[in-house]
Amino acid sequence: xRPDEPGCQTPPDLVYSLVILSVSRRLRxxxxxxxxxxxxxxxxxxxxxxxxxxxxxxxxLNNGLFLGLRDPKEEIVKMGTATFKGGIHxxxxxxxSAHSPITEAKAPKIVVxxxxxxxxxxxxxxxxxxxxxxxxxxxxxxxxxxxxPVHSSVSGKVVAIGEFQNAMGRMVNCIVxxxxxxxxxxxxxxxxxxxxxxxxxxxxxIKAAGIVGLGGAAFPTAVKLSPPKEKPIDAVxxxxxxxxxxxxxxxxxxxxxxxxxxxxxxxxxxxLNVQKGLIGIENNKPDAVAxxxxxxxxxxxxKVLPLEVKYPQGAEKMLIKxxxxxxxxxxxxxxxxxxxxxxxxxxxxxxxxxxxxxxxIERVVTVTGEGIRExxxxxxxxxxxxSELVEECGGLKDEVAKVIAGGPMMGxxxxxxxxxxxxxxxxxxxxPEEGIVHAEAFGPxxxxxxxxxxxxxxxxxxxxxxxxxxxxxxxxxxxxxxxxFECGSCTFVCPSKRPIVQLVRVAKSMVKP
Amino acid sequence: MEATRKEQQLVVSVSPHVKSDETTSxxxxxxxxxxxPAMISGxxxxxxxxxxxxVLCILSCLVFEHLYLKFVDKQSVVSDGSAFLTGLLVxxxxxxxxxxxSPFTVHIPIIASFIAIVITKQLFGGLGFNIxxxxxxxxxxxxxxxxxxxxxxxxPTSSFLALDAKTTxxxxxxxxxxxxxxxxxxxxxxxxxxxxxxTGNIAGSIGETSAIALLIGGLFLLYKRYITWHIPVSFLxxxxxxxxxxxxKEGFFTGNPVIHLLSGxxxxxxxxxxxxxxxxPSMKKGQIIFGIGCGCLTMLIRLKGxxxxxxxxxxLLMNCFAPLLDRRVKSKVFGLRKEAAK
Numbered sequence: 002x003r004p005d006e007p008g009c010q011t012p013p014d015l016v017y018s019l020v021i022l023s024v025s026r027r028l029r030x031x032x033x034x035x036x037x038x039x040x041x042x043x044x045x046x047x048x049x050x051x052x053x054x055x056x057x058x059x060x061x062l063n064n065g066l067f068l069g070l071r072d073p074k075e076e077i078v079k080m081g082t083a084t085f086k087g088g089i090h091x092x093x094x095x096x097x098s099a100h101s102p103i104t105e106a107k108a109p110k111i112v113v114x115x116x117x118x119x120x121x122x123x124x125x126x127x128x129x130x131x132x133x134x135x136x137x138x139x140x141x142x143x144x145x146x147x148x149x150p151v152h153s154s155v156s157g158k159v160v161a162i163g164e165f166q167n168a169m170g171r172m173v174n175c176i177v178x179x180x181x182x183x184x185x186x187x188x189x190x191x192x193x194x195x196x197x198x199x200x201x202x203x204x205x206x207i208k209a210a211g212i213v214g215l216g217g218a219a220f221p222t223a224v225k226l227s228p229p230k231e232k233p234i235d236a237v238x239x240x241x242x243x244x245x246x247x248x249x250x251x252x253x254x255x256x257x258x259x260x261x262x263x264x265x266x267x268x269x270x271x272x273l274n275v276q277k278g279l280i281g282i283e284n285n286k287p288d289a290v291a292x293x294x295x296x297x298x299x300x301x302x303x304k305v306l307p308l309e310v311k312y313p314q315g316a317e318k319m320l321i322k323x324x325x326x327x328x329x330x331x332x333x334x335x336x337x338x339x340x341x342x343x344x345x346x347x348x349x350x351x352x353x354x355x356x357x358x359x360x361x362i363e364r365v366v367t368v369t370g371e372g373i374r375e376x377x378x379x380x381x382x383x384x385x386x387x388s389e390l391v392e393e394c395g396g397l398k399d400e401v402a403k404v405i406a407g408g409p410m411m412g413x414x415x416x417x418x419x420x421x422x423x424x425x426x427x428x429x430x431x432x433p434e435e436g437i438v439h440a441e442a443f444g445p446x447x448x449x450x451x452x453x454x455x456x457x458x459x460x461x462x463x464x465x466x467x468x469x470x471x472x473x474x475x476x477x478x479x480x481x482x483x484x485x486f487e488c489g490s491c492t493f494v495c496p497s498k499r500p501i502v503q504l505v506r507v508a509k510s511m512v513k514p
Numbered sequence: 515m516e517a518t519r520k521e522q523q524l525v526v527s528v529s530p531h532v533k534s535d536e537t538t539s540x541x542x543x544x545x546x547x548x549x550x551p552a553m554i555s556g557x558x559x560x561x562x563x564x565x566x567x568x569v570l571c572i573l574s575c576l577v578f579e580h581l582y583l584k585f586v587d588k589q590s591v592v593s594d595g596s597a598f599l600t601g602l603l604v605x606x607x608x609x610x611x612x613x614x615x616s617p618f619t620v621h622i623p624i625i626a627s628f629i630a631i632v633i634t635k636q637l638f639g640g641l642g643f644n645i646x647x648x649x650x651x652x653x654x655x656x657x658x659x660x661x662x663x664x665x666x667x668x669x670p671t672s673s674f675l676a677l678d679a680k681t682t683x684x685x686x687x688x689x690x691x692x693x694x695x696x697x698x699x700x701x702x703x704x705x706x707x708x709x710x711x712x713t714g715n716i717a718g719s720i721g722e723t724s725a726i727a728l729l730i731g732g733l734f735l736l737y738k739r740y741i742t743w744h745i746p747v748s749f750l751x752x753x754x755x756x757x758x759x760x761x762x763k764e765g766f767f768t769g770n771p772v773i774h775l776l777s778g779x780x781x782x783x784x785x786x787x788x789x790x791x792x793x794x795p796s797m798k799k800g801q802i803i804f805g806i807g808c809g810c811l812t813m814l815i816r817l818k819g820x821x822x823x824x825x826x827x828x829x830l831l832m833n834c835f836a837p838l839l840d841r842r843v844k845s846k847v848f849g850l851r852k853e854a855a856k
Contacts, residue, residue: 331850403525445642450796489530
């Protein structure tokens with residue numbers, strides 16, 4: 002209930018005269034997480050009843066002070082930050098590509114579309130060699146419940162179906178299509194009144210469009226939107242943190258397509274039947290925050306929250322902790338605390354799928370790094386070879402470079418540029434030779450504890466790495482091995498340059514969870 | 515295009531692909547730098563003799579480290595600064611009187627360095643694996659083997675080149691043997707005593723006498739976030755409280771905590787020795803327990819033990835508990851509730 006609404010017990014002027022309110026973090030968690038209304042002692046004006054909306058509109062600083070309440074008449078949120086414990090501050094390097102608007106990448110002559118671009122079962126091909134396909138036509142059908150169909154990103158002829166290398170260096174089944182450059186679309190089901198559709202119809206559209214999480218993990222969205230009955234969802238969080246250094250794809254989308262993203266969020270809220278929508282954006286993108294605020298004006302159920310600039314702010318669990326104060330249980334999922342998180346790019350695709358019936362056949366890829374001539378944000382079709390995007394950005398500056406699919410913290414180094422862009426490719430980062438951290442001989446752990454301080458999951462990476470190094474994989478489980486989501490913060494700060502994350506990966510592969 | 519692509523070499527490695535510029539050797543050299551004020555103070559009060567003993571320890575440590583690593587066919591990493599730091603700390607923990615050739619005591623700092631580097635550090639697995647603080651272990655060994663030369667304290671002098679060897683007792687020594695009245699009398703009252711303790715114009719080990727210089731170094735490390743407050747504050751706080759409660763002759767709560775805080779090896783120990791990463795717990799909670807333990811043992815030895823000073827044995831004993839503390843005091847894992855933790 003907002004104070005300006007009729008029937009509200011709190012005189013609005015009393016609420017707005019409130020300037021500083023000491024709220025502990027835990028209290029805030031309770032406020033945002035459980036109760037819709039609460040009574041706080043303000044210290045100088047007696048007790049004031051605050052509604053959840055007002056708390057969201059205010060700003061919580063790191064020291065726990067609650068500063069400034071928003072007057073709904075002026076749509077301004079004073080800058081403040083929500084956050085989690087731990088984390089690191091790598092140089093963000095976003096300026097390389099932040100100012101370049103999203104441009105359509107050149108149409109590729111040939112596309113190699115992997116049948117497994119998502120977490121879950123690979124697709125089964127539904128086309129055969131020699132067959133003509135239209136742009137947007139389904140070419141692979143889901144191979145199980147956790148799966149998502151794939152569609153052709155060009156119109157043309159299927160020339161091969163077979164195993165090709167993907168960005169992670171694995172051989173995966175792909176469908177190769179020669180582009181006839183006509184860009185003929187298959188018939189799409191237009192729905193101008195998409196908000197009038199039922200939740201199930203909307204979900205069906207999302208499923209049919211093959212939408213997966215575009216943040217990188219590529220988890221099928223329709224599956225995320227089908228939580229079991231015993232896990233009621235009450236909030237949808239849109240992830241605009243983009244905490245990986247260098248990447249600017251989500252940032253550009255928030256600047257260029259804010260309305261569409263908000264529509265995507267509203268569709269998500271409708272599908273899940275929730276009344277609470279939150280958009281979390283790292284504070285280093287004030288213009289994106291402003292743009293999203295503009296786009297959400299008048300949406301009483303949607304809040305935009307600036308977040309502290311800190312890696313890994315965009316990790317699902319950290320984001321939920323920051324914006325809602327809820328802690329996803331160990332080894333659990335966001336739905337365990339009633340939350341579904343979707344990336345801004347995913348929200349846009351959801352809107353396009355619902356409104357135009359458009360399948361997920363292209364995505365924004367940030368091509369950046371000190372080793373590329375002209376960093377750009379490209380709208381690239383799934384299946385485009387990475388080498389073509391690199392050429393389009395002026396090529397590599399040096400002969401020796403490291404090319405990474407994704408961001409520098411969690412991305413994969415490519416062994417070949419002849420691999421296709423997939424639904425999960427958020428960026429192509431080129432580090433020049435001098436920027437490459439070589440896999441040098443690493444030193445012993447000096448137990449300095451830096452990794453423990455930065456671990457967002459509260460683990461002891463030093464112990465995990467020592468145990469893994471000595472082969473004591475089972476013992477590593479006692480140190481919550483499987484809670485690690487491999488964000489790399491520990492490895493970033495380690496003064497001995499120990500490959501902690503890699504040792505953790507080895508340990509994980511050696512034991513059962 | 516094909517031709518250029520063939521020449522292209524791609525580097526492949528595991529994520530993360532960016533790393534901070536912090537390194538082990540930078541940490542070691544920065545800690546050494548933080549010891550500089552105390553070292554300068556030591557040189558000022560004990561002159562060339564102090565320089566001789568410290569350089570001897572540093573060189574011995576570097577040589578022992580290098581020889582040992584050669585002996586076991588490991589790559590020599592003397593440049594990482596850890597052996598230098600150990601040598602510096604060994605030197606700063608010794609009395610300057612050990613410089614003497616007649617009677618010959620020059621072998622003592624060398625043996626302390628050997629115990630520190632070879633026995634305490636390398637035989638336990640090298641950097642990162644030693645249980646005990648190497649510099650303190652070296653000092654403990656020679657204190658037990660050569661108790662006489664190790665307790666000859668030179669009188670501070672302002673002449674750098676002075677070669678005469680007037681000796682005197684440390685403030686804690688006087689306190690133990692003759693009591694508070696005598697101590698105040700020697701230093702001309704309480705303010706005189708505090709002044710001497712702060713500046714370092716007292717007898718003692720080379721690097722331990724000036725509380726101000728050590729505090730500057732300690733605060734520098736805090737500012738640089740190389741250490742956190744947990745160990746020094748809990749250590750010093752425990753000593754202050756216990757000195758206040760049990761330190762007085764007239765009964766409980768009559769002790770003088772300031773004298774206990776500023777004298778002996780406490781400042782050096784609390785800021786630079788107990789905070790050694792390798793031999794202290796990694797978890798903040800464990801560090802506080804560790805600091806309190808160090809403080810209790812220090813005061814137990816100072817007030818009830820046979821030695822006037824107990825910082826060294828206190829830290830060494832608590833070093834034994836560091837691995838246990840790391841096992842039992844674990845971090846708060848995100849999303850793990852207490853009842854689920856077992």
